[in-house]
Amino acid sequence: MGRWEPNARGRLVQAAMELYGERGYEQTTVAEIANRAGLTERTFFRHFADKREVLFWGGGALQELLVSSVGEAPESTAPIDAVAAAFEAAAAQLQERREHSRQRQAIIVANAELRERELIKLESFASALTDALRLRGVADMAASLAAEAGIAVFKIAFVRWLATGQPDFPQLIRESFDELKAVAAGK
């Protein structure tokens, strides 16, 4: 056995989710999180850049999935459809942990600082998607627009997925992209 209990980072995430859920983000101190995880405040900040980041650890995997999905789309696929396919894949992934997503989102929407952090994470997704599209030869402007529009669709569909009882998130994504196309066409 090691000198310390294993998976310190995971314990911190777990403790933070619990405490943020129980008494809210602002009413929780970092010292309390660390304490519940059997660690010190200083150690918390060695694992996470700040008090918010603990809720967003793991977002990198989703970003990689989005990028690789765009890269794997057939060459003839239009940029917006490549982006749509990427978000369908992401939706399938999220769907496997719906309850976790729901709890996490409830915490985030209850606090402005956390919403800010979520928005910049989504912006990072948009930036990564833009790069992935450029690699396919898509022009800068079209790549940015497809990526940002995709994020817009995802944001809306995600909220809808959690709000309604609809189980099939990927299908909801498909329908939402279709609706974007209708809206953009001036319908």
Place this chain on the structure above:
Amino acid sequence: MGRWEPNARGRLVQAAMELYGERGYEQTTVAEIANRAGLTERTFFRHFADKREVLFWGGGALQELLVSSVGEAPESTAPIDAVAAAFEAAAAQLQERREHSRQRQAIIVANAELRERELIKLESFASALTDALRLRGVADMAASLAAEAGIAVFKIAFVRWLATGQPDFPQLIRESFDELKAVAAGK
């Protein structure tokens, strides 16, 4: 003459812009801003909720312009076109202070916390636009999509306006909405 110099809020904004520009956002303390404005730190926080907000004061006017523009569009106008018209009006407004916009944006892009704050302000615009569209009888989903897609176009066009030397921001907005339509159509 009053007991205090007038326009304390304006002096704080001015001092903050100067200091953030000179030595960066993080390297500037609130005490320094207040000091340059001839006030105390405590007074700074009576005028602004936090150290970031001082850069975003006045955003409410732009939001009102967006909302009223959507409200004034002809009834037959499609949601996406009402949104486009609103951003054209906003662009015309911003164009009158291009140099100020440029300096402010340079400060914001240089710091992640400030980018977060900007994103949540834009999200607030999206929410207001969504409400304005619903008032016109647009369905929830279409309203959200048109608003969020509009924000996406604006974000991209704004950066482009400042990056290129292009003087006509409203026209750039029009072209960008046209390109969104092309992208959404799968071109």
Place this chain on the structure above:
DNA sequence: TCGACTGATGTCAGTTGCTGTCATCACAGT
């Protein structure tokens, strides 16, 4: 086997953003 090294953690002091509370005092209205 031993000693040097590593890496995750603890300890502690310090800065800064931000808040609550109370005092001050020119000005306005009566």
Place this chain on the structure above:
DNA sequence: ACTGTGATGACAGCAACTGACATCAGTCGA
């Protein structure tokens, strides 16, 4: 002259975050 009122100052205090140094189980090469 009397009494608010509102913007400000003064001060104490909490919590987020950082830098510097200590600790010590495990590891690895001599």
